[in-house]
Structure formats: C-alpha cells, structure tokens
Amino acid sequence: MKIGLFIPCYVDQFYPQVGIATLQLLEKLGLEVNYPLNQTCCGQPMANSGFEYKGENLIKMFEENFQKYQYVIGPSGSCVMHLKEQLSHVKSHLADGVFEICEFLTDILNVKELPSEFPYRVGVHSSCHGLRGLRLATPSELNENPSDKPGTLLKMIKGIQLVDLNRKDECCGFGGTFAVSEEAVSVKMGTDRIRDHELNGAEVITGTDMSCLMHLDGLLKRQKKNIRVMHITEILNGNNEVK
Amino acid sequence: MVSHAKNAEKFTKDLEKVDWHDATLWGARSKRDLAAKSIPEWESLRTLASQIKENVLANLDEYLLEFEKNALLNGAEVFWAKDGEEHNKIVGDLLVKHNINNLVKSKSILTEECHLNQYLEDLGYDVVDTDLGERIIQFAKQPPSHIVTPAIHVKKEEIGELFHQYIGTEKGATDPQYLTEAARGHLREKFLNAEAAITGVNFAIAENGGFVVCTNEGNADMGANLAPIQIACMGIEKLIPKAEHLGVFLRLLARSATGQSITNYTSHFFTPKKNGKLYIVMVDNGRTEQLGREDFRNSLKCIRCGACMNTCPVYRKSGGYSYGYTIPGPIGSVLAPGRDDHEYASLPFASSLCGSCTNVCPVKIDLHDQLYKWRQQIVKNGNVDQSKKWSMQMATYIFEHPKLFRFMGKTARLFMRLSPRFLIYNSLNKWGKSRELPDSPKQSFRDWYINHKIR
Amino acid sequence: MSSREEILEKIKKNKPVGAILPVIPDFPGDGEELEKIFEKSLIKNSGNLISTNSINDIHEYINKNYSPAQKICSLIKGIEGNVDIEKIADPHELKDLDLVILKGEFGVAENAAIWLSENTMGFRVLPFITQHLIMVLSKKDLVENMHLAYKKINLKNVGFGVFIAGPSKTADIEQNLVIGAHGSRSLTVFLMN
Ligand code: SF4
Numbered sequence: 001m002k003i004g005l006f007i008p009c010y011v012d013q014f015y016p017q018v019g020i021a022t023l024q025l026l027e028k029l030g031l032e033v034n035y036p037l038n039q040t041c042c043g044q045p046m047a048n049s050g051f052e053y054k055g056e057n058l059i060k061m062f063e064e065n066f067q068k069y070q071y072v073i074g075p076s077g078s079c080v081m082h083l084k085e086q087l088s089h090v091k092s093h094l095a096d097g098v099f100e101i102c103e104f105l106t107d108i109l110n111v112k113e114l115p116s117e118f119p120y121r122v123g124v125h126s127s128c129h130g131l132r133g134l135r136l137a138t139p140s141e142l143n144e145n146p147s148d149k150p151g152t153l154l155k156m157i158k159g160i161q162l163v164d165l166n167r168k169d170e171c172c173g174f175g176g177t178f179a180v181s182e183e184a185v186s187v188k189m190g191t192d193r194i195r196d197h198e199l200n201g202a203e204v205i206t207g208t209d210m211s212c213l214m215h216l217d218g219l220l221k222r223q224k225k226n227i228r229v230m231h232i233t234e235i236l237n238g239n240n241e242v243k
Numbered sequence: 244m245v246s247h248a249k250n251a252e253k254f255t256k257d258l259e260k261v262d263w264h265d266a267t268l269w270g271a272r273s274k275r276d277l278a279a280k281s282i283p284e285w286e287s288l289r290t291l292a293s294q295i296k297e298n299v300l301a302n303l304d305e306y307l308l309e310f311e312k313n314a315l316l317n318g319a320e321v322f323w324a325k326d327g328e329e330h331n332k333i334v335g336d337l338l339v340k341h342n343i344n345n346l347v348k349s350k351s352i353l354t355e356e357c358h359l360n361q362y363l364e365d366l367g368y369d370v371v372d373t374d375l376g377e378r379i380i381q382f383a384k385q386p387p388s389h390i391v392t393p394a395i396h397v398k399k400e401e402i403g404e405l406f407h408q409y410i411g412t413e414k415g416a417t418d419p420q421y422l423t424e425a426a427r428g429h430l431r432e433k434f435l436n437a438e439a440a441i442t443g444v445n446f447a448i449a450e451n452g453g454f455v456v457c458t459n460e461g462n463a464d465m466g467a468n469l470a471p472i473q474i475a476c477m478g479i480e481k482l483i484p485k486a487e488h489l490g491v492f493l494r495l496l497a498r499s500a501t502g503q504s505i506t507n508y509t510s511h512f513f514t515p516k517k518n519g520k521l522y523i524v525m526v527d528n529g530r531t532e533q534l535g536r537e538d539f540r541n542s543l544k545c546i547r548c549g550a551c552m553n554t555c556p557v558y559r560k561s562g563g564y565s566y567g568y569t570i571p572g573p574i575g576s577v578l579a580p581g582r583d584d585h586e587y588a589s590l591p592f593a594s595s596l597c598g599s600c601t602n603v604c605p606v607k608i609d610l611h612d613q614l615y616k617w618r619q620q621i622v623k624n625g626n627v628d629q630s631k632k633w634s635m636q637m638a639t640y641i642f643e644h645p646k647l648f649r650f651m652g653k654t655a656r657l658f659m660r661l662s663p664r665f666l667i668y669n670s671l672n673k674w675g676k677s678r679e680l681p682d683s684p685k686q687s688f689r690d691w692y693i694n695h696k697i698r
Numbered sequence: 699m700s701s702r703e704e705i706l707e708k709i710k711k712n713k714p715v716g717a718i719l720p721v722i723p724d725f726p727g728d729g730e731e732l733e734k735i736f737e738k739s740l741i742k743n744s745g746n747l748i749s750t751n752s753i754n755d756i757h758e759y760i761n762k763n764y765s766p767a768q769k770i771c772s773l774i775k776g777i778e779g780n781v782d783i784e785k786i787a788d789p790h791e792l793k794d795l796d797l798v799i800l801k802g803e804f805g806v807a808e809n810a811a812i813w814l815s816e817n818t819m820g821f822r823v824l825p826f827i828t829q830h831l832i833m834v835l836s837k838k839d840l841v842e843n844m845h846l847a848y849k850k851i852n853l854k855n856v857g858f859g860v861f862i863a864g865p866s867k868t869a870d871i872e873q874n875l876v877i878g879a880h881g882s883r884s885l886t887v888f889l890m891n
Contacts, residue, residue: 270873297714298717300713300717308706392873399874426879427880451854459866459867460866460867464823464881468789469789469790469823487849489844490848491844504739504863505806507866508866509860532712534708
C-alpha cells in the first residue's frame, strides 16, 4: 500500500504537530507513508469565495504530487471533500483514493483497537464538511442508521470520556473566508458552540478539522477559557499532554 | 446593495434577543427532527417529493394548462400574471369591479413578494392580514422576518404595546392567551364584514383544478368561506400533478415546518361557494427565468416550509431582516440573486456552507451547493469588490509557487512571533477582533519532515 | 402576446427534460392499532378523544357541557341541536354558534386529520365559525396514513373539503401555544364502535 500524506497548507504552517501525529499514527499502524515536498493548498479557500476556477492549477499540482500513490490521506475532512470533488471534475483516478484520516482508519484499515490513552473529558466538534460532505457520521437531520467514524475511533482510547452536547453537530461558524467576511455571526456561532462544550464539562475539544478548531481556539484564548483544542489525530496517536 | 454582514452585525449586538431568536428556532428544528424520526419512510418521502417536483418542472406548461382547464370547469376564473405588478393590478381590478370595501387576507408569501399590500393601500384599501403573526407585523409596519412564523423577531412586550395601540388591549398586557383572545375578537369582526378574501396557495392540483391551503389558525377558512369573493394567489411552481401527491407533501410539510404531523386545517378548494366567486391568479415573477438556470432551477421545488431557516445557524443568529429579501435564509439566498445578482450579491456568502439546510429540506433542494454555485456566478458577473479579487489572485499565485508559499509562510510566522501585539491586532485584522491568531511555530511540518525523515 | 402565452412560451424554452412521476407506495405501518395511533395524534394536536359505543354518551356529554341557552347545530341524525341549518340562508347568520356537531367521513391515524366535505357540512364555514366542534367518527373509518387517505377520498363533485386535525391554534406570540385563534376553541372527537 503506497500512501501519500497530504497536509493542508495551514496545518503545515501553523499546526505541524497535527501533521506529525497523522504521520506517526499511520506509521504505527505499519504503513509506509511519504510526504511529497511540493504541496501547498487544495484551493478550497478560493473556491468557497467564488473563485473555483482559480484552483485549476492547484488541482494539477496536486495530481502531480500524488500521482504515484494508491491512497492519499489527510487530516482534514474539509480539504479532502474539496479535493474529491475537484478531482472527480477533472476525472482523476485520485478522486477515489483521497481519504480523510478517520474514514481511512475505519473503512480501509478496519482498525479495531488503538493503544493510546487520553484521560480527559472530550467534546467532539463535528466539522460540517467531514460530517455532511464525507459522511464521517450520520448528520442529526437525517433519519438514517446512525454511524460515527471519529466517535468509533475515540472510543478505542483508554480513559477518554466523551461528553454529550446539546447540539451535537451544529456548525462552529468558521466557514473559510466566512470567518472574516461575516465576522460577527462567525464569532457568535463559535462562542455558542464553546458554551455547549463548556456546559457539558468538556476539558478538550477535538475534531477532524484543524480549521474549525483554530477558530474555536482563537475564541477560547481570547475569552480566557480553560478548554483546549486538539486535533483528533493527536489524541489517536497518544499525545496525551494537554497544553 | 444589501450587506448581510453589516445587517447581521447589528442584529448580533442585542445578545439577549439573538439568543432568544436562536433558541426558539432551534426549538422548531428539534421538533422537526423528532417528527422526521417518527416516520420510518421519511427519507423516501423526501426523495419522492423531490421527484414529483422534478416532473412538475419538466412539464410545468402542460400542468398549468391542465390546471387552468379543470379550474375553469370547476367554475373558477383564472388569471395569468407575468410579474408582481400585473398580479397586483389583477387583484386590485377585481376588488374595484366588485365594489369591495372590506377585505381580509390570509398568509401568502407570494403577495409579500409582489408587495400587494402596499399596492392595495395606495388604492385606498384597508388590507387586513388575519394570520396573527402577520397582523402583528402589519401593526408594526414591518415585513415578515420568517416565512412560517412572520413575527418571530417580535417580543411579547412589543406585541402588547402594538395591540394596546391598535385594538385597545390593556396597557402593559403581555399574556399570549389574553392577546390572542383580543385578536380573535378584533379579527372576527373583520371576517364577518369582509366582502372579499385573499388567500395564498400551498398546492394546486393539475388533474382536478383544485388547490390546498394549510393553516393552524383557520384564518384562511374564516375568510374564504364567509366572504362572497375569494381570490387565491399562487406562484406557478405550486402545481402538483395529482391529488395522490398531496399524501406525500402533506406528510412532509407540517413536520418540516413545526414538527406537527399536519396543520390543524388543510382545506381543499374546488368550486366557488354558493352565490360566490372564485378567482385564481397564477404568477410568474421571475420563476420562468429561474427555471432556465440549470444550476438553480431546483429552488423552484420549494414548498415554503421554513425548515432551512430554522436549521440555519446564520439565519438564527442574524435574523430574517439581515437578508433584505422577502424570503430570508438559505432558500432566500438562492432565490434573491436570481432576481438581482448585484443587489443581493452578499446573500450567497452569508453561509458557512455547513449543509444542514440541504439535509432538512423536504424536497431535497441542494441548497448549500446552490449557494456555492451562486458564489461562482456572482464572481463571474463581476459583482465582487476589487480588493477581494486581488487577494484571491495573490493567494492563488502564492499557492501555485511552492517556494514562494514556503517563504511567505515562514515570513508570516516570523512576523507574528516577533511583532508587538498592536501590529497584529488592529482594525485591519478582522480575525483578531474577537479571536486570537494561532501560535506561530518555528518550523513548519515540512521542515520537521525533512529534519526527521529525510536527513 | 398575452401574459399567459408569454409565460407558457418561456416555460417551454426553459424547462428541463424528462423526469417521470414516481409510484407512491402505501407505506403501511407496523400493525399498531389505528385507534391508538389516532388518539395519540389527536392529543398532540390538542384535541380530545372519547371512545364510545352509544350515541347516548354524546347526548350526555353535550348536556353536561352546554346549556340549552347556547346555540347548537347538529348535522347528525339522532342528535338534536337548536339551530336548524335548513333555515339558514347566509353563512354570516352562523356567527353566534356555540357548538357544531358533524360526522367525519374518515380519519387518518398518523395525524388525526378528519375529512369533511361540503356535502356533510351544509356551509363551508360551519366547522370554523363555531366556538366548539364535535366530530363523530366511526372506528371502521380510520385509515393509517395520508397515502391511504387520498386513495379513499373521492374529490369528484366536491366543491370544498377539509382535513381538520384539532382546534384552531397559534404560536405567533413568542411561540407560545394558544388554542382558539380564529376557529373552534376545542375539538372533541367521538370515536364510535
Ligand atoms: S428550501 Fe426546502 S427547507 Fe427551505 S423552505 Fe423551501 S422546502 Fe422548506
């Protein structure tokens, strides 16, 4: 199995620990993983702002970077969703090979246990693109058999206490450039999400997208709350130091 | 040009009100979830409803003709209006022709869209909206802020004050029971005196020329079944082929809207009442154009249940008026640019694209995808400011050049690490107004990878 | 070109192709007793249900809850009111009715909707204008859901028909449920064996 590691641009620059956790986690599971050095951005920020056409070259670059891999795995539901869509537009074989890390672990690797420990009360933030776009879990709106891939993985972690939320999959208001162009609503949405986690006793908020967590973390720090954010790969990989 | 962001910012200032608005509509969404989950075939019903509407759109001209033919056979008179202006004129002329002095109206978003009330008031009519929520906002001289619960943004204290002023309730009274009772008395008078009643239409049935109106209050029936003249106003997309299709739509509509299994009154009108007249006005007002937009025609499937509003976190936290269009929320943001993509250019951007709207929509309109597509369209048509264009241009250029990207990243991180706070957190940095920026690590993931895995 | 032609022309030009109508299944339920489902639905809609075998129970109920001074109109054989619908020329004369008693043609268990057509109401406004409404429904006339309901309704020669599922209600003031907005303030259903 040849695996290419896709690390979103902002994770590369601001959250290297998430890239490291993703890589280590996959290696622990016995996989050979490579990180192509010339990757930048999937093009989603431009596309969501109405400039999808500007992403054409970026998709080409992505294809070049990853063409020799059977699977491409990234720690972001949002970027992966965008890649899947764009790659299928250009009819690339990679469209079926790109996976968000959690779905790869549950669906392809069939992971049944993880040796990690994380003795904290954890609230899961279900990022929308992973949830409703990739169906990492059953969205609360639908009358379908419930499934929950990130939850399934987190439940394998020793000592973890997952907290129930009042609104289990409401958007945090990050939304890419929305976070800035609709600053007031974005901040209100994020603040309300935090309140839900706080009311239900979460010590750590985790999720599949660092972008949402960056937004929540920005609010948590400004509001001086004693709640930390961690990407799900950090917990799954056994990074149990809560900073 | 409507700026949703600016309007929304204003709305979010009154925290107590926003939280109330948000919680109330979330309540409606929660009830909808319970109702949807009580029906095992819920998702199949949504698919069926969507398919029926698909068929309607593909044969709309034929269904309209079939409906017209059958409505005429039923003894109704049918009018076609190409826009709001013509619609208003038709209604106004009918009122003049029949020497109407008193008229009552039940809820119709179409007449809101056409600004019928204003038109009739200019002609000297006292238009009496009889849906309680509509009466409230009529007293307040405001448009609806939600298509199902038009006065959702008004607090009971404000309603008490309006009722005191207009129908003489006790000053300071806010008890909903008391206020509703007062409105009942006030509006009974109006119903009994009305010579004409205007209603909306939820569904018009091609095969038999009948139409269905759903209410909980019974106001459409009190109006239409008492007044000699009945005028029903409908958008041309309200057609359904057969009566049996009502089974599908009625199971979905109220459950999606409020979580009720059905509205308490679901009235089917076919013929004029004894000694009465029945007029039906079918309105285009931009619908045929929307039909021609491949990416957006699905929006014509809408049955106006309001579920996409209730679930939309942006709507809940920014209020109906922030959209500046008759129909707010996700569906409004899809319809409005079809009317004027310059005026309403900001609406498709008033969404985090979370996709919850698409999941609740009973007719499976791909709302968030349409918002995304409108964004592309709006940029293409040049309805986006220059600064945004440049920044996107610049970002793309940087991302297309990995070396430059790495250099920029490193420089930015260095800048963020070393700069004093005021240089980073100032009025130019909208992100930082209420949020901290992420810490800036010394090395990127790539740097780490090269150090640990390659060297 | 008239607006009619213009609209039809534009539709022809702009409409998508194809899309056949789906077949609508009946979606039968899991066999729970229809009466029980109906009762639950009716209570949710703020209506009252009284199950009975005898028309006397209806008499008793009316005698207990209404005085002879009140205006009562019954369209059911065996239950007498004091307002004769035959003598009414204009529906506006119905404005002071306190109670109307009607026979429901059939009821839908999933939502407690009861079908009435103009033929069984005399005046269209009758079930709305009254202060209170009683409907009498036979247990054998219950169907499970709306799909079966529309199979059952005969819409030919019906000028007006309505599903009534509860009393008139509103939640337009801060979402507080208030019963008795414009139409009847209560709905009592007698479900007869
Ligand atoms: S778009 Fe869908 S959810 Fe929104 S009002 Fe229309 S039918 Fe309801």
